[in-house]
Amino acid sequence: MRSELFRVSGHHGDRDPQAEAWVRAVDRGFYDKDRDAAALQRFIDALRARDTLLTAVYDDGATAPSLAAVWPVATFAEFAGEMTVRPGAQLSAHQISDVTVRATHRRRGLLRSMMEASLARAVAAERPVAVLTASEASIYGRFGFAPSAYQVPLRLKVEHGLALRPEAKAFAAAADWRVEELLPRDMEPIHDHVFAAFHQQSTGSVSRAWDDLQRVTGRWAPDGYGAAEDLRAYACFDADGTPVAFATARFGGWDKDPKELQILDFVAADPAAELALWEHLGAHDLVEVLTFSRARVDDPLRWALANPRDLTTKSVEDSVWIRVLDVPQVLAAVDWAADGSVVLAVEDALGYADGRWALTVQGGTARVVEDDAADAGPEVAMSVDTLGALATGAMQPWQAAAVGRVQADPEALLAVNALFGDRRAPMNHTFF
Numbered sequence: 001m002r003s004e005l006f007r008v009s010g011h012h013g014d015r016d017p018q019a020e021a022w023v024r025a026v027d028r029g030f031y032d033k034d035r036d037a038a039a040l041q042r043f044i045d046a047l048r049a050r051d052t053l054l055t056a057v058y059d060d061g062a063t064a065p066s067l068a069a070v071w072p073v074a075t076f077a078e079f080a081g082e083m084t085v086r087p088g089a090q091l092s093a094h095q096i097s098d099v100t101v102r103a104t105h106r107r108r109g110l111l112r113s114m115m116e117a118s119l120a121r122a123v124a125a126e127r128p129v130a131v132l133t134a135s136e137a138s139i140y141g142r143f144g145f146a147p148s149a150y151q152v153p154l155r156l157k158v159e160h161g162l163a164l165r166p167e168a169k170a171f172a173a174a175a176d177w178r179v180e181e182l183l184p185r186d187m188e189p190i191h192d193h194v195f196a197a198f199h200q201q202s203t204g205s206v207s208r209a210w211d212d213l214q215r216v217t218g219r220w221a222p223d224g225y226g227a228a229e230d231l232r233a234y235a236c237f238d239a240d241g242t243p244v245a246f247a248t249a250r251f252g253g254w255d256k257d258p259k260e261l262q263i264l265d266f267v268a269a270d271p272a273a274e275l276a277l278w279e280h281l282g283a284h285d286l287v288e289v290l291t292f293s294r295a296r297v298d299d300p301l302r303w304a305l306a307n308p309r310d311l312t313t314k315s316v317e318d319s320v321w322i323r324v325l326d327v328p329q330v331l332a333a334v335d336w337a338a339d340g341s342v343v344l345a346v347e348d349a350l351g352y353a354d355g356r357w358a359l360t361v362q363g364g365t366a367r368v369v370e371d372d373a374a375d376a377g378p379e380v381a382m383s384v385d386t387l388g389a390l391a392t393g394a395m396q397p398w399q400a401a402a403v404g405r406v407q408a409d410p411e412a413l414l415a416v417n418a419l420f421g422d423r424r425a426p427m428n429h430t431f432f
């Protein structure tokens with residue numbers, strides 16, 4: 001087995017045969033249909049736009065007509081981005097994507113070798129966290145990843161418009177927001193402005209890139225094949241004309257009952273604008289239900305409704321996973337709720353976060369030193385994946401304690417509970 005690292009060559013629009021074979025292997029890995037030339041080029045351009053480092057594993061022993069003789073048997077992609085760890089604080093993030101191993105070559109350690117090499121490069125590049133989105137929840141815990149944000153697919157009845165409580169209606173109306181429908185191709189500056197504001201303030205948010213913009217503007221259909229001819233776009237502007245929320249959506253089709261408006265993207269930088277936009281999306285005659293796959297776990301929308309049962313959710317899904325690589329940097333960025341001191345005894349099979357970390361928070365600022373002394377303070381023990389989920393607030397310390405994922409005496413548990421506090425659920429709107 002031979003592993004090769006490379007970047008897509010040339011400039012936007014140029015072909016690259018090695019990268020094309022790599023994309024074909026990724027599509028195989030995710031059971032996708034073969035791309036036409038245009039869809040293939042889109043993927044190549046997106047990889048190039050992110051300056052993606054690609055890993056391809058080749059089976060040099062394979063012979064034709066085996067696919068392994070033509071395309072890589074394993075793929076892995078990584079690129080730089082950033083994640084918000086507390087409002088206003090972003091950390092450089094090592095983003096991982098397109099992880100596949102051909103079924104003929106599975107369970108021989110290819111994923112493990114690609115992942116370990118990639119995390120070592122992340123540390124060398126001084127990226128304190130690695131992040132990924134997972135096809136299966138059983139794969140990445142062993143490498144130190146844990147969910148750092150969740151999302152819920154929601155369904156909202158709007159047969160006669162969105163029925164809001166009077167206070168909620170007044171709240172949405174008071175700020176003098178203006179909701180407009182736009183052509184998707186005009187969405188780029190609106191998306192950029194609103195997403196930047198959301199990303200700044202939202203713990204758990206991962207930065208977006210060029211390919212996200214292609215979807216918001218309808219240049220790409222949601223599945224990456226062709227343009228989205230049925231995309232609709234909406235934005236909410238404040239009194240000064242600054243965009244504060246946007247959404248894209250498409251009609252579910254006349255043959256579908258109930259008639260549905262499928263919201264594909266919905267990002268807001270202000271709660272009143274968010275509510276105003278929901279109200280507008282609900283005000284489409286003939287549309288009976290709104291669906292959105294990426295709503296907040298703790299979405300306040302339910303509390304705005306005249307009939308809270310108009311909103312239903314069936315599942316909770318992990319949206320993004322985090323892997324702590326640099327404990328002092330991550331802890332320095334956490335949104336601490338109180339002052340105090342604890343020692344975090346972190347177990348990490350790959351070594352990056354392993355050790356006893358003496359944490360002191362004073363006035364919201366954390367000081368972290370690696371500490372060998374056994375008596376440095378009350379000690380809380382946990383694995384590195386638990387630390388990641390606690391850092392963004394996806395898991396609360398009391399939840400970790402209730403299932404044995406932190407081990408601490410009562411005094412230490414009180415301290416760590418107070419330090420982390422009870423935070424709003426993290427939220428990520430970026431899929432990669």
Ligand SMILES: CC(C)(COP(=O)(O)OP(=O)(O)OC[C@H]1O[C@@H](n2cnc3c(N)ncnc32)[C@H](O)[C@@H]1OP(=O)(O)O)[C@@H](O)C(=O)NCCC(=O)NCCS
Binds near residue numbers: 029030112138
């Ligand atoms: C998931 C996938 C990449 C695993 O690759 P692989 O080369 O077979 O994995 P490895 O042999 O390196 O296995 C590493 C470890 O993960 C475990 N593992 C691998 N895939 C797993 C899965 N789907 N569920 C649970 N455990 C899994 C292995 O048992 C092994 O455990 P160990 O270290 O305790 O022995 C591969 O099965 C695949 O391509 N699946 C389809 C595409 C996909 O889901 N990709 C992930 C995208 S997020």
